[in-house]
Amino acid sequence: MADHSAEEMAPTPGERITGFFKRKDVARTTILFVAWTTLFIVLGLVFYPKWMPIVMSKEMKSAESIMIWFTVISAPIAGIVLAVTTNAFLDMHRGDTPPPDGPAIRTNGPIVAIWTIGSLLFALVAIVWGLLEVNSQAVAAGNDAKSAITIEVTGAQWLWTFKYPAQGIETHDLNLPVGVPVVFNVKSADVNHSFWPVQLGVKIDANAQVTTVTRTTPTMIGPIEVKCAELCGLYHAYMETNGAVMSKTDFNAWVVAQGGHTS
Amino acid sequence: MSILDKPKVSSRSIPNPKKSLITRLHMGTGTVVGIIFAALTYYGLKSIYVTYTDKVADPMTTHNNNIILLGAMFAWSVGFLVGIGAFIGPWRWLIGKDLTDEEILYMAGDGQGKKRYFKYCTDHKVVGLQYLVGVMTLLGVGGMMAMMIRTNLARPGAHFVTPTVYNSLVGLHGITMIIAMIIVATGPFGNYIMPIMIGAYDMAFPRLNALSWWVLFTAIPVLCSAWFLGGIPTGWTAYAPLSIQAGPGMNAFLATIIIFAVSTAVAGMNVTTTVVAMRTKGMKWNRVPIFVIGSTISVALAIPAFPTFMAAMVMTSLDRTFNTGFFDANMGGSGWLYSNLFWIMGHPEVYVILIPGVAILMEMAPVFVRKPLFSYNAAILGFAGIAGLSILVWAHHMYMAGWSPALNGPFMVTTEMISIPTGLLFLVLIGTLWRGKPWMKLPMLSIMAFIWDFLIGGVTGIYLSDVPADSYLHGSMFVTAHFHFTLMGAALTGAIGGLAYWYPKMTGRMLNERAGYISFWLVQIGFNVIFFGMFMVGAEGQPRRVVDYAALYKNSNMVSTVGAYSVGIGMIILLWAVIHSWTKGVVAPMNPWGAKTLEWTVPYPVPLTNFDELPIITSDPYGYGKGK
Numbered sequence: 055m056a057d058h059s060a061e062e063m064a065p066t067p068g069e070r071i072t073g074f075f076k077r078k079d080v081a082r083t084t085i086l087f088v089a090w091t092t093l094f095i096v097l098g099l100v101f102y103p104k105w106m107p108i109v110m111s112k113e114m115k116s117a118e119s120i121m122i123w124f125t126v127i128s129a130p131i132a133g134i135v136l137a138v139t140t141n142a143f144l145d146m147h148r149g150d151t152p153p154p155d156g157p158a159i160r161t162n163g164p165i166v167a168i169w170t171i172g173s174l175l176f177a178l179v180a181i182v183w184g185l186l187e188v189n190s191q192a193v194a195a196g197n198d199a200k201s202a203i204t205i206e207v208t209g210a211q212w213l214w215t216f217k218y219p220a221q222g223i224e225t226h227d228l229n230l231p232v233g234v235p236v237v238f239n240v241k242s243a244d245v246n247h248s249f250w251p252v253q254l255g256v257k258i259d260a261n262a263q264v265t266t267v268t269r270t271t272p273t274m275i276g277p278i279e280v281k282c283a284e285l286c287g288l289y290h291a292y293m294e295t296n297g298a299v300m301s302k303t304d305f306n307a308w309v310v311a312q313g314g315h316t317s
Numbered sequence: 318m319s320i321l322d323k324p325k326v327s328s329r330s331i332p333n334p335k336k337s338l339i340t341r342l343h344m345g346t347g348t349v350v351g352i353i354f355a356a357l358t359y360y361g362l363k364s365i366y367v368t369y370t371d372k373v374a375d376p377m378t379t380h381n382n383n384i385i386l387l388g389a390m391f392a393w394s395v396g397f398l399v400g401i402g403a404f405i406g407p408w409r410w411l412i413g414k415d416l417t418d419e420e421i422l423y424m425a426g427d428g429q430g431k432k433r434y435f436k437y438c439t440d441h442k443v444v445g446l447q448y449l450v451g452v453m454t455l456l457g458v459g460g461m462m463a464m465m466i467r468t469n470l471a472r473p474g475a476h477f478v479t480p481t482v483y484n485s486l487v488g489l490h491g492i493t494m495i496i497a498m499i500i501v502a503t504g505p506f507g508n509y510i511m512p513i514m515i516g517a518y519d520m521a522f523p524r525l526n527a528l529s530w531w532v533l534f535t536a537i538p539v540l541c542s543a544w545f546l547g548g549i550p551t552g553w554t555a556y557a558p559l560s561i562q563a564g565p566g567m568n569a570f571l572a573t574i575i576i577f578a579v580s581t582a583v584a585g586m587n588v589t590t591t592v593v594a595m596r597t598k599g600m601k602w603n604r605v606p607i608f609v610i611g612s613t614i615s616v617a618l619a620i621p622a623f624p625t626f627m628a629a630m631v632m633t634s635l636d637r638t639f640n641t642g643f644f645d646a647n648m649g650g651s652g653w654l655y656s657n658l659f660w661i662m663g664h665p666e667v668y669v670i671l672i673p674g675v676a677i678l679m680e681m682a683p684v685f686v687r688k689p690l691f692s693y694n695a696a697i698l699g700f701a702g703i704a705g706l707s708i709l710v711w712a713h714h715m716y717m718a719g720w721s722p723a724l725n726g727p728f729m730v731t732t733e734m735i736s737i738p739t740g741l742l743f744l745v746l747i748g749t750l751w752r753g754k755p756w757m758k759l760p761m762l763s764i765m766a767f768i769w770d771f772l773i774g775g776v777t778g779i780y781l782s783d784v785p786a787d788s789y790l791h792g793s794m795f796v797t798a799h800f801h802f803t804l805m806g807a808a809l810t811g812a813i814g815g816l817a818y819w820y821p822k823m824t825g826r827m828l829n830e831r832a833g834y835i836s837f838w839l840v841q842i843g844f845n846v847i848f849f850g851m852f853m854v855g856a857e858g859q860p861r862r863v864v865d866y867a868a869l870y871k872n873s874n875m876v877s878t879v880g881a882y883s884v885g886i887g888m889i890i891l892l893w894a895v896i897h898s899w900t901k902g903v904v905a906p907m908n909p910w911g912a913k914t915l916e917w918t919v920p921y922p923v924p925l926t927n928f929d930e931l932p933i934i935t936s937d938p939y940g941y942g943k944g945k
Contacts, residue, residue: 161691
């Protein structure tokens with residue numbers, strides 16, 4: 055008889071789950087979780103497109119999408135952490151005596167396991183994503199090698215110089231034809247600098263005596279800025295110049311105007 | 318076994334070894350002897366290494382000038398230590414006349430009141446308070462430089478300082494704060510609280526403990542001298558070859574790091590030995606308070622990491638003095654060698670800073686939620702995992718250096734792996750908060766602030782660890798904002814929480830609560846405002862360390878500056894609270910928070926040997942809660 059009533063009282067798995075979510079702390083944490091996660095997703099989707107410069111190359115696109123989508127996929131994790139914290143904050147105890155003791159939960163095996171495996175999976179997504187991007191950029195570099203134009207970039211305290219060997223010109227403005235892959239061979243005449251054509255989303259340090267390489271393909275016509283991203287002494291802040299991505303016709307006209315020749 | 322290991326010394330008479338030299342030495346004699354050593358070295362070297370004032374740009378004059386300045390700086394440090402009596406013990410041991418018991422007790426500061434804070438005092442509690450004052454001084458100086466940086470950046474045009482001064486401000490703010498953050502938790506609390514927490518009479522090597530503090534102390538005037546020698550143009554990273562090209566102020570930076578590295582090596586060894594060897598009976602590894610575990614992992618991580626920094630500084634010094642060309646590409650050296658040595662220290666170093674801060678917060682969480690620490694094992698694995706991985710990630714600072722593009726992939730893998738142990742740290746804290754009723758005192762507020770700040774720091778760190786995103790973000794203000802969210806958000810927030818928590822034990826009085834709350838909100842809100850502004854300008858494309866910027870960035874920069882003033886005011890209020898409460902605060906009971914760790918079982922003032930009889934431990938200190 056006693057057994058029979060116990061069987062009747064035992065909740066089904068479905069009831070246990072709904073019962074769990076009806077608990078005040080769980081219900082509130084769930085709502086907070088949804089709110090925080092949504093906030094982070096919105097932040098990711100809105101903040102970076104709004105604040106980052108206009109995307110003018112595939113590399114810049116890839117930087118921006120990593121920032122957006124990593125925010126979005128980390129949103130649920132941030133959501134859990136902040137939901138539990140906010141829930142605890144709402145249950146705060148004030149006054150000069152300690153609160154009553156809470157439940158003596160020392161650990162919870164399944165939760166620790168799920169959390170660890172979850173963060174492992176999260177790390178794997180980030181790693182695989184990054185490796186694929188790096189790989190696709192390397193593959194693109196190989197494919198574009200023949201059609202690319204080469205620019206010899208020299209950083210000196212506190213001036214950028216761009217030499218276009220095939221065109222036979224040397225300038226302090228960085229002008230590029232749209233849709234043509236470009237390879238930057240970068241070196242320094244003195245201390246370390248870092249070559250940063252901002253809107254193209256690539257960057258590489260300039261070192262004395264060695265040449266470093268970066269590449270990109272501009273995808274859009276418009277003005278670009280070149281900055282130095284490595285502290286290089288007194289006028290580091292002013293070591294910047296302008297340039298533009300232009301149509302091939304405009305680029306060729308500019309090359310000729312500089313006294314160079316088009317191929 | 319020293320006399321301090323014998324119990325019941327509190328009933329002895331006050332030691333008074335009248336004839337001993339140690340009674341006459343203090344900070345003043347140290348300073349005098351230090352200055353004499355420095356002056357003798359300066360003029361001695363000047364007579365050997367010729368310099369011409371009319372040929373300051375001449376390489377020989379430059380090199381010789383560097384030799385003279387570096388020599389004088391190291392001589393100051395050694396002279397100060399001689400003058401304060403740091404070498405009396407080893408010397409007496411060498412000549413076979415070891416210190417008497419009375420002298421040893423005198424050196425421990427027994428019965429000397431405030432005087433002992435200015436002497437070579439071996440009592441870990443004195444050293445802890447010396448570190449506390451030292452940290453607050455460094456934070457004050459570093460903070461003032463931060464305010465000057467933000468004032469200059471309030472609007473475009475560099476109206477406030479010149480580029481030379483600005484570059485120096487950036488570099489000296491950086492290194493001052495890095496030093497302050499490295500010692501902010503393990504210095505004051507690691508020295509004062511930790512030995513009591515593990516049930517020890519003192520540290521394992523009390524004289525080395527005093528040595529670590531006073532060596533560090535000698536580095537402070539050396540660092541300040543950089544201002545009088547023309548500043549440093551390199552930022553705290555001191556990249557070569559810019560550091561080799563730099564003027565005489567650079568010597569101050571190099572000497573500071575070398576001296577500081579000695580101090581941390583000594584302190585790291587001492588803390589590690591103490592925790593390994595001097596835990597009281599019954600304190601097995603799975604009963605050690607988490608703050609002790611965190612501090613030990615942090616200082617143990619510093620032991621292998623800092624020597625490479627020291628080596629890099631020694632090599633830079635040699636390049637600047639004897640023209641050795643380690644980092645000069647024109648002489649067959651390599652700037653990349655410097656960057657590697659620097660970051661092999663540099664990345665473990667950020668976790669040396671972070672781990673003790675988080676460990677303090679974990680120590681306090683159970684006390685203020687009245688629940689056991691959630692998954693103590695996950696906490697340990699989190700710290701150990703971070704420490705282990707941190708030595709394999711250094712070149713993520715060099716993705717864009719062009720040093721070895723093929724290594725970018727592997728370093729991206731190790732770097733992103735760090736999010737796994739870091740995730741465990743969050744789990745421990747939110748697990749402890751779950752179903753608790755947190756007691757909203759300052760330590761609890763710090764825990765919650767940390768969770769928010771470090772989450773932002775962590776998520777933005779994930780983009781930076783990814784090579785294609787870093788190729789845009791590297792070297793921008795975005796990076797500056799990211800690492801302030803992690804370092805300031807974790808280490809400083811943790812340390813301020815720890816200060817509020819342990820203040821009653823260290824001073825016998827409660828920290829003024831109202832001032833503490835006002836300061837907390839001004840600092841936390843201001844901090845978030847500053848660095849959200851900086852995330853914006855970084856995303857927009859403003860490089861780091863620039864004295865001036867384009868009009869495009871002006872609004873976000875103004876936002877950051879407003880936030881900076883809020884933090885500045887908040888920190889001044891905190892400083893006032895610390896100073897005021899020290900003498901005028903409410904007298905604290907022995908255990909104001911009802912905590913279960915051993916430091917709350919001793920009275921204030923804490924007796925010289927902490928315990929008359931060492932306690933015996935039968936469980937970990939987290940036995941809160943009901944049920945189960």
